[in-house]
Amino acid sequence: MKHIFWIVCGALSLLILVAWFVVVPTADAQSAKQKLDQQAKDLKDLERRALAGNPPGVWDAENAAETERLSREFLITDRWKNTLQPHVDKYKKQLEDIRTQLLGRSGWLAKPIAPTSNVLEWYNAYIQASEAVIANLRSRGCMVAASPTEVVSAAGESPSNVRAVIGLYTKSGSFPDPKEHPLLTARLRVIELLADRLIAARTAIADNPLVGPTGRSDDRAGSSPVVVSLEWTSAGQGEIGQTIETTVSSLVTVRSVGVRLTLAGPVSALLAASSAIEGNTSTDRPLLSIANASLSKRTEFAAGERFDAAAEAARLVLTINVLDFAAVAATATPGVN
Secondary structure, eight states: OTTHHHHHHHHHHHHHHHHHHHHSOHHHHHHHHHHHHHHHHHHHHHHHHHHTOSOOSOOOTTOHHHHHHHHHHSOOOHHHHHHHHHHHHHHHHHHHHHHHHHHTTTTSTTOOSSSOOOHHHHHHHHHHHHHHHHHHHHHTTSSOOOOTTOOOOTTSOOOHHHHHHTTOOOOSSSOOOGGGHHHHHHHHHHHHHHHHHHHHTOBOOOOBTTTBOOSOHHHHHSBOOEEEEEEEOSSSTTOSOEEEOOTTTTTEEEEEEEEEEEEEEEHHHHHHHHHHHTOOOOTTSOEEEEEEEEEEEOOOOOTTTTTTOSSOEEEEEEEEEEEEEEEOOOOOOOOOO
């Protein structure tokens, strides 16, 4: 057996190769190689960024493109990380302050009408609060005055057609179920909020420069936007509002209560009402935003209705979003790595 040594070596080599393919998983070996290759690339990239030194010039930290280039081309070191970190911390604080301020507005819509779930006691409290809104609007001329035939119930509740004008609930038969209380509460708070802003929008009418003062002096002194109708345009029945995506959705959950409000009155009063609705000066109230507005003049009038009127009548239809905010699960905030 002249070549026995080489035959044995070849056989052993073949057995080793077979054993390698059988014992060592090929997929795992490939995965391990890919990870090692990626780590080698990452190491070379770190070396390249380290050799680049410190970034020259002035960088705008609020410019996303410049920030991305900064982190891609240079290695973050203590020399300039210590300069950026205070700005990052300040930015985090600003985000937290915004979140706190928005959440501070969320309690208004849920402010209880009555400290009870008893259906009779709760509804009596609801009548008292909602009728106060009607009385307030009427006293300021922002709602049509009561007609001589209007009959108020023994509990002090106006007819359903009157209450429906400003979107109020009126029971027919049984009392509302306690499950409906959060929805009715939120809607009443929205009505109260709109009523306050409409009353604040009452404005005086200037004298006509051509013909002088027109209409009664008290009409000119306090012209009011009058509610024609208030309709709820939120999500399906029973839902207070619908969740929407906004630029602050990473900080808080944003819910929108939709309202379609139709107003009548002089153009000056209607424009003042539109401005007042979006005033949002109180930090403990929900934010109101007008999504759409349509202003038109009236074309039909009853005989004598325009005689000695203080101003031309118009109609304004507003689509309003009442924004409510709720906490969301904590998420990571941007930082310097």
